[in-house]
Amino acid sequence: MKRRNTKSKEQVLQIFRQENTALSHEMIQSKLESVERATIYRILNRFHEDGVLHKVTGEDNKQYFALCKNCENGQHKHHHLHFQCLTCKTVECLENEITFSIPQGYQVQDFQALMTGVCSRCA
Amino acid sequence: MKRRNTKSKEQVLQIFRQENTALSHEMIQSKLESVERATIYRILNRFHEDGVLHKVTGEDNKQYFALCKNCENGQHKHHHLHFQCLTCKTVECLENEITFSIPQGYQVQDFQALMTGVCSRCA
DNA sequence: CTATTATTGCAACAAAGTCGCATTAAATGA
DNA sequence: TCATTTAATGCGACTTTGTTGCAATAATAG
Ligand SMILES: [Mn+2]
Ligand SMILES: [Mn+2]
Ligand SMILES: [Zn+2]
Ligand SMILES: [Zn+2]
Numbered sequence: 410m411k412r413r414n415t416k417s418k419e420q421v422l423q424i425f426r427q428e429n430t431a432l433s434h435e436m437i438q439s440k441l442e443s444v445e446r447a448t449i450y451r452i453l454n455r456f457h458e459d460g461v462l463h464k465v466t467g468e469d470n471k472q473y474f475a476l477c478k479n480c481e482n483g484q485h486k487h488h489h490l491h492f493q494c495l496t497c498k499t500v501e502c503l504e505n506e507i508t509f510s511i512p513q514g515y516q517v518q519d520f521q522a523l524m525t526g527v528c529s530r531c532a
Numbered sequence: 533m534k535r536r537n538t539k540s541k542e543q544v545l546q547i548f549r550q551e552n553t554a555l556s557h558e559m560i561q562s563k564l565e566s567v568e569r570a571t572i573y574r575i576l577n578r579f580h581e582d583g584v585l586h587k588v589t590g591e592d593n594k595q596y597f598a599l600c601k602n603c604e605n606g607q608h609k610h611h612h613l614h615f616q617c618l619t620c621k622t623v624e625c626l627e628n629e630i631t632f633s634i635p636q637g638y639q640v641q642d643f644q645a646l647m648t649g650v651c652s653r654c655a
Numbered sequence: 656c657t658a659t660t661a662t663t664g665c666a667a668c669a670a671a672g673t674c675g676c677a678t679t680a681a682a683t684g685a
Numbered sequence: 686t687c688a689t690t691t692a693a694t695g696c697g698a699c700t701t702t703g704t705t706g707c708a709a710t711a712a713t714a715g
Contacts, residue, residue, distance in 0.1 A: 413681045413692055434671080445695045450672060452693090466589040468642075470703085471671070490632055495641070507645075509613055509630050514652030518618070519591075522630075522645035529637030536661055536712050557702080568664050573703060575662095593672085594702070656715105663710065672701085679694065685687090 412455065417444045421452050422461075431465060431473035431491065431500040465491045465500060468525045473500040488520055494528035501528075535578065540567045544575050545584075554588060554596035554614065554623040588614045588623060591648045596623040611643055617651035624651075 420441055425432065437449055453474055456462040462474040473491075490503040500523075511517050543564055548555065560572055576597055579585040585597040596614075613626040623646075634640050 410692075411682080415681075415693060417694080447673075447696080448694055454672095455693095466593065470589065470593070470595075472593075492635070492638065492640075503635060505633055507630060507632050509645075510628055511647070512615070512626060512652070514655055515615065515647075515649060516655060517615075517647050517649040519648045520646070522632075523643070524634070524638075524640045525642045526638060526640040529635070532637055532639060533661075534713085538662065538712075540663080570665080570704075571663055577704095578662095659712100659714085661710105661712075663708105665707090665709100667705085669704075670702090672699105674697100674699075676696095677694105678696100679692105681690100681692075683688105683690080685689100 412459070417441070417448055418452050418455075420444070421449065421456070425462070425474070425476050429501075431475040431502060433467070433471045433473050433500075435471065463521075465521045465523055467493050467498075467500055467523070468495065469493075469498065475500075475502050489522075491521070491523045492528065493523060493525050494531055495525055496527055496531035499528065535582070540564070540571055541575050541578075543567070544572065544579070548585070548597070548599050552624075554598040554625060556590070556594045556596050556623075558594065586644075588644045588646055590616050590621075590623055590646070591618065592616075592621065598623075598625050612645075614644070614646045615651065616646060616648050617654055618648055619650055619654035622651065 421437060421444075424437055424440055434446075434449055434453060437453070438444075438446060441449065453462065453472075457464055457474065460477055463477050465473050465475075467473050473493075488507050488509075490505060490507055491500055492503055493500045507522060544560060544567075547560055547563055557572055557576065560576075561567075561569060564572065576585065576595075580587055580597065583600055586600050588596050588598075590596050596616075611630050611632075613628060613630055614623055615626055616623045630645060
């Protein structure tokens with residue numbers, strides 16, 4: 410199943426390239442009013458499958474996506490933290506790598522970590 | 533607003549004491565068919581507020597709860613990992629503490645981390 | 656035992672996300 | 686360039702998780 414290049418797909422990607430925070434469906438929808446709701450969901454999911462975007466669930470129980478940096482073909486390798494500010498709701502990727510140990514006999518496919526609190530701008 | 537001891541509240545707590553994995557609303561509901569759906573949600577939320585249970589969002593986008601061990605009055609201090617098996621869906625608390633650094637000027641209130649993959653039983 | 660009010664049950668609601676299906680439009684290659 | 690194939694889109698209906706208003710019930714304090 411080969412992926413095709415479409416206008417909406419490219420528009421979504423552009424938004425991620427411009428922004429340096431993680432984005433929810435809602436945020437993207439608001440910048441691309443003309444693109445169908447379900448289409449945006451599908452684009453995000455495809456990018457995620459393809460290792461273009463990685464995903465974190467926010468405190469608000471929404472999915473936030475951000476560009477991947479060193480991911481290859483569906484295998485996400487994000488051992489970094491995320492921070493969501495409870496005031497401005499912004500979700501950001503923190504570059505500090507996290508290290509942790511994996512239990513014997515466990516296979517890890519993905520990882521996500523979220524801190525919540527108040528960011529320096531809102532403090 | 534003082535908390536009262538009720539039958540359903542105690543039943544929910546018993547389930548958590550017996551189980552050693554994190555539990556979703558669905559799992560508790562199935563063991564307490566007689567208790568109203570919304571009531572279980574409210575009990576879980578109250579326990580969470582009170583620092584009795586802590587919460588992790590699973591890969592399936594459901595909330596999983598587990599007993600807290602060293603939490604006092606609404607201030608959760610869980611710096612440990614969780615693992616969700618994509619096969620059996622089980623969410624477990626891993627006892628390995630995680631250490632990480634917090635950016636300058638950020639106030640952290642809560643933290644949650646989830647690995648997904650295949651557990652040793654399902655491998 | 657009585658008064659107060661937290662908790663429950665019920666039903667209605669809200670929000671996030673998914674899915675089936677007909678239509679549109681990329682990609683391929685003749 | 687044009688026809689063919691099928692991925693992607695738009696639309697609507699739907700599911701799932703969780704919340705909320707309100708009247709009824711029941712735990713607690715005096
Ligand atoms: Mn990230
Ligand atoms: Mn835990
Ligand atoms: Zn902020
Ligand atoms: Zn398993």
